Amino acid sequence: MGNKWVIAIHGGAENQSCEELGETKQAAYEQGLENALMAGWHVLKEGGSALDAVEAAVRSMENNPLFNAGKGGSPTSENTNEFDAAIMDGKTMKAGSVAGVKHVKNPITLAKTIMQESKHVMLCGPGAEEFARQHKLELKSDAYFLTEEKEKALKEAQKEEATTGHDTVGAIAMDMHGNLAAATSTGGLVNQLPGRVGDSPIVGSGVYANNEVCAVSCTGDGEGIMLANTAHEVYALLKYKGLPLKEACQEALHLYTDRIEGDRNFIALDTQGNVEFSFVTSLMFRACKRADEPTYIGIWRDDAGDWEKEG
Secondary structure, X not given: XXXXXXXXXXXXXXXXXXXXXXXXXXXXXXXXXXXHHHHHHHHHHOOOXXXXXXXXXXXXXXXXXXXXXXXXXXXXXXXXXXXXEEEEEOOOOEEEEEEEEOOEOOHHHHHHHHHHHXXXXXXXXXXHHHXXXXXXXXXXXXXXXXXXXXXXXXXXXXXXXXXXXXXXXXXXXXXXXXXXXXXXXXXXXXXXOOOOOOOOOOEOOOEEEEXXXXXXXXXXXXXXXXXXXXXXXXXXXXXXXXXXXXXXXXHHHHOOOOOOOOOEEEEEEEOOXXXXXXXXXXXXXXXXXXXXXXXEEEEEOOOOOHHHOOX
């Protein structure tokens, strides 16, 4: 296909039916996906970098309470919000990561700022928030992030003594120069213990990008994805086993499922601009657009589109 600029996003993957989701909410998700996709696409169309494009797409979803990242993130067992995010530049192989922040409006921007303005890859908790203040990133009160829907979900989860909701948002892109980037952001699990960190801010687990091979962003059960090192596994299968993208994704999707529990889902992009949406759940909120070709938005497994045609 050659280097044809492209962006793909996911807004999480779940196990629910059309009836459970409902037409009204499905339409809202589709609009939210389109808004996020186009935020990143416009960056690419104007000649911007893949790094800036994935940040823009993820920021859009962090600002939308439908998605489990930023506003509308999942509350912990103490009814507080903690956010994790990471971003990686495939050109430089530099990354920025943040975990356990409570008041940063856009954790993905904090992750990018850490990558660009500090000597570290990851900052956590109060230290990360202080770094955000020093760099004048927007902070919000606890009330901004809490939504009625997620508070209801927390009460139900506490009754059942369970953790729920494995959604995470992410984006992958290739710009006009062939550079790759990936970003992932999450609000965690409903009723998780305070201080719990999933795969999203872990480079190689929930996010990975390398110009020579691929860009990957994951969503699903954070513990399982972390143990399976899923994002880097896609990279390794492409680089060392020489598999085509589709085959590498399928192998990574099912690797060690006999020993590692939990659903693992991801989006992946290779150096030729081919995109794969890989998921084991009943649905994945997803979208893709190559250059000026038609926009693809899908939710259900049978929502196929022209993006699948390689060559």
